[in-house]
Amino acid sequence: MAFEDWKKTEGEKQTATAVESNSGLSWVSEAALGAYRDARSAMPVEEPYKDLALAGTAVLGLASATLVARKALVSESLQIVGKEVSIVPLTKENLPKAVAAANDGFRYGWPILHPARDFKASLNPAVNAKRLAHVSDDFKIELNARYWVAKDRNGNVFGTTGLYETGRDQSEAAWLGWMSVRNNARGLGIGRKLVEFSEEQARADGKQFLRLYTSTSKGEAAAQVLYEKLGYKIVERTPHSLPRFIQRLAGEKQPLEILLREKRL
Numbered sequence: 538m539a540f541e542d543w544k545k546t547e548g549e550k551q552t553a554t555a556v557e558s559n560s561g562l563s564w565v566s567e568a569a570l571g572a573y574r575d576a577r578s579a580m581p582v583e584e585p586y587k588d589l590a591l592a593g594t595a596v597l598g599l600a601s602a603t604l605v606a607r608k609a610l611v612s613e614s615l616q617i618v619g620k621e622v623s624i625v626p627l628t629k630e631n632l633p634k635a636v637a638a639a640n641d642g643f644r645y646g647w648p649i650l651h652p653a654r655d656f657k658a659s660l661n662p663a664v665n666a667k668r669l670a671h672v673s674d675d676f677k678i679e680l681n682a683r684y685w686v687a688k689d690r691n692g693n694v695f696g697t698t699g700l701y702e703t704g705r706d707q708s709e710a711a712w713l714g715w716m717s718v719r720n721n722a723r724g725l726g727i728g729r730k731l732v733e734f735s736e737e738q739a740r741a742d743g744k745q746f747l748r749l750y751t752s753t754s755k756g757e758a759a760a761q762v763l764y765e766k767l768g769y770k771i772v773e774r775t776p777h778s779l780p781r782f783i784q785r786l787a788g789e790k791q792p793l794e795i796l797l798r799e800k801r802l
């Protein structure tokens with residue numbers, strides 16, 4: 538076939554395709570226009586308000602469809618959780634999911650919380666050793682930190698927990714750290730499981746006490762119920778060091794207190 542002829546044929550094909558897709562498009566827009574006209578005429582309101590009523594109905598429809606889809610997604614993840622959650626050590630592989638879960642679990646709050654920093658440090662023996670060397674009587678720095686994640690069989694992480702020691706009470710106590718459960722997986726027993734697991738670990742390490750810091754923050758109210766149920770007594774209350782105006786900005790109506798709780802294992 539000569540080049541000119543080929544160009545002609547090819548050009549015709551392309552034109553035909555363009556016409557087809559245009560007619561496809563115009564069919565779609567005609568159908569949409571038809572549906573719009575039908576819906577509009579079915580609106581049981583006076584003429585000047587028909588479009589307004591139609592727009593309102595569309596917005597409501599979209600919002601309820603979003604809610605239904607969201608509920609379906611959440612309940613799907615909850616089903617997985619309910620069936621099977623195991624607690625396994627934090628590793629380099631599950632670190633990103635652990636950080637995401639802890640950020641979600643602690644998202645009520647404070648920009649000063651850094652699960653990622655502590656999780657990473659715990660996986661780096663050099664950092665842990667250096668911390669240990671410098672902190673023999675520093676109460677605040679965490680020694681021998683170890684973390685675990687609660688995951689389902691698909692590897693989705695729904696909660697985290699951890700244990701660390703401090704220089705002052707290393708011989709008798711372990712401390713609970715970064716214990717939280719993702720918002721969409723609460724109320725299923727994962728939090729209790731994480732704390733009880735941590736207690737078993739501390740016992741196996743020969744500790745007599747499990748201690749923890751918590752606060753009167755509204756975001757930690759559920760945790761107080763859990764700790765009370767599991768027998769963690771408040772042994773010290775101190776005013777939170779954050780300036781009151783920041784506490785207010787974070788929606789805390791009462792002045793915040795730090796609570797030290799402990800349980801004899």
Ligand SMILES: CC(C)(COP(=O)(O)OP(=O)(O)OC[C@H]1O[C@@H](n2cnc3c(N)ncnc32)[C@H](O)[C@@H]1OP(=O)(O)O)[C@@H](O)C(=O)NCCC(=O)NCCS
Nearest residue numbers: 716717718723724725726727728729751757759760762763
């Ligand atoms: C505290 C937290 C871990 C609980 O997790 P969870 O998986 O929802 O808890 P569970 O389903 O295991 O419930 C444990 C117990 O606490 C109680 N509880 C949990 N949430 C509650 C709530 N919102 N209100 C009242 N009681 C609650 C339950 O009645 C349950 O008692 P039961 O075991 O006798 O039935 C979770 O709410 C969370 O991550 N909070 C934010 C992070 C946080 O505060 N961490 C602790 C920081 S110190």
